[in-house]
Amino acid sequence: MTLTGYWYAPESAARQTAVLQLQGEHFALMDNNDAPLVSGATAALQFSQRVGNIPRKITLADGSVFETADNATVDTWLAASTHRAAGVTWMHTVESHWRWIGLALLTSVILLVVTTVWGLPWASKAVAYRLPVKANQALAEGTLQALDSVALEPSKLPKERQQAIREHVQQVLLPLNAEGFTYTVHFRKMGDMANAFALPSGDIIVTDRLAEVVTKPEEFDSILLHEIGHVVNRHGMRQVIQSSAVTLGLVMIGGDASALQDWTAALPGVLLQSQYSRDFETEADRYAFERMMALQIDPAHFGRALQRITADAVKDSPLSKKDAARAETLLKYLSSHPPSAERAALSKQYSQRFQAQHPKE
Numbered sequence: 001m002t003l004t005g006y007w008y009a010p011e012s013a014a015r016q017t018a019v020l021q022l023q024g025e026h027f028a029l030m031d032n033n034d035a036p037l038v039s040g041a042t043a044a045l046q047f048s049q050r051v052g053n054i055p056r057k058i059t060l061a062d063g064s065v066f067e068t069a070d071n072a073t074v075d076t077w078l079a080a081s082t083h084r085a086a087g088v089t090w091m092h093t094v095e096s097h098w099r100w101i102g103l104a105l106l107t108s109v110i111l112l113v114v115t116t117v118w119g120l121p122w123a124s125k126a127v128a129y130r131l132p133v134k135a136n137q138a139l140a141e142g143t144l145q146a147l148d149s150v151a152l153e154p155s156k157l158p159k160e161r162q163q164a165i166r167e168h169v170q171q172v173l174l175p176l177n178a179e180g181f182t183y184t185v186h187f188r189k190m191g192d193m194a195n196a197f198a199l200p201s202g203d204i205i206v207t208d209r210l211a212e213v214v215t216k217p218e219e220f221d222s223i224l225l226h227e228i229g230h231v232v233n234r235h236g237m238r239q240v241i242q243s244s245a246v247t248l249g250l251v252m253i254g255g256d257a258s259a260l261q262d263w264t265a266a267l268p269g270v271l272l273q274s275q276y277s278r279d280f281e282t283e284a285d286r287y288a289f290e291r292m293m294a295l296q297i298d299p300a301h302f303g304r305a306l307q308r309i310t311a312d313a314v315k316d317s318p319l320s321k322k323d324a325a326r327a328e329t330l331l332k333y334l335s336s337h338p339p340s341a342e343r344a345a346l347s348k349q350y351s352q353r354f355q356a357q358h359p360k361e
Helices: 071-080 090-095 098-130 133-140 143-150 159-173 208-213 217-232 235-242 245-254 257-272 278-294 300-314 321-334 340-357
Strands: 002-008 015-023 026-031 036-041 056-059 065-068 184-189 196-198 203-207
Touching: 002 071, 015 065, 056 071, 065 071, 098 235, 133 143, 133 235, 143 184, 143 203, 159 184, 159 217, 184 208, 196 217, 203 208, 203 217, 208 300, 217 235, 217 278, 217 300, 235 278, 278 300, 278 340, 300 340
Parallel strands: 184 203
Antiparallel strands: 002 015, 002 065, 015 026, 026 036, 056 065, 196 203
């Protein structure tokens, strides 16, 4: 079988017209005058994979390259030979048929969805729990200062109440096994927003407005326990890992947590935009409910706290109650954050369990 094309000598960009003859297990390369250039065993030849009608490159044992546009003849010879490159033409077959292209595209989409919905969350959880606590601390380093500079102001809550809450958290609310986390409650003013959020390090930020709106101790405890649940379940770390899938791969392969420093800049935005997933919020809620039951606190207090926070958030809204309910129903499908009504319903389920275990006399 004869191929015409161009030959590039080793380490040379100059080309000359040449003919490659493939005869059984041997080949012979000749110039236009039939003068021999190179010969040897075909097993030593390296064939590039066919991509459309791009010229094929055949690398010889001495490092020289023969280039030919006769893809059909190359494919025919490979198909009839026992050369190790005989199966590489499958990609061209796929590329040449829309049915295969469609199937490949559909398969890619399915793999992407499976990886995103199940694979990546599973992997991020596995990585987050394998990383030491100091990795969570490194991730949160500088985050509070960044938040102070862009969104938070010094708290005006009385110092006595701040200290009382801190002591209550340390003495009552913290998990029995802190797992090396150091929990610290910080108070800040965030306009008129009633909010609380936790950094991966165990630092919990509570806004003044939250302390003003949620005044009942049991309800306030439920909010703090929810934030502690985010820390215990490594949600901050898992969220950033999921948002950095490429870096996740590097950490899993190399086990190097130093790349986490590059993620720090993303954390303030994650916290301010409340971008924890539905699963994370539900997991933190369930942690809070279990701890409340262990502390003899009815989980229904959490639902009431949410109602107070929601009412405070919409008190100046021009929406009617009916419109607000419709908006929340729509957000249930558009947002990654569970609606308050859905979370309150879950707290009611746990409350029923609690009341069954503690019947009123």
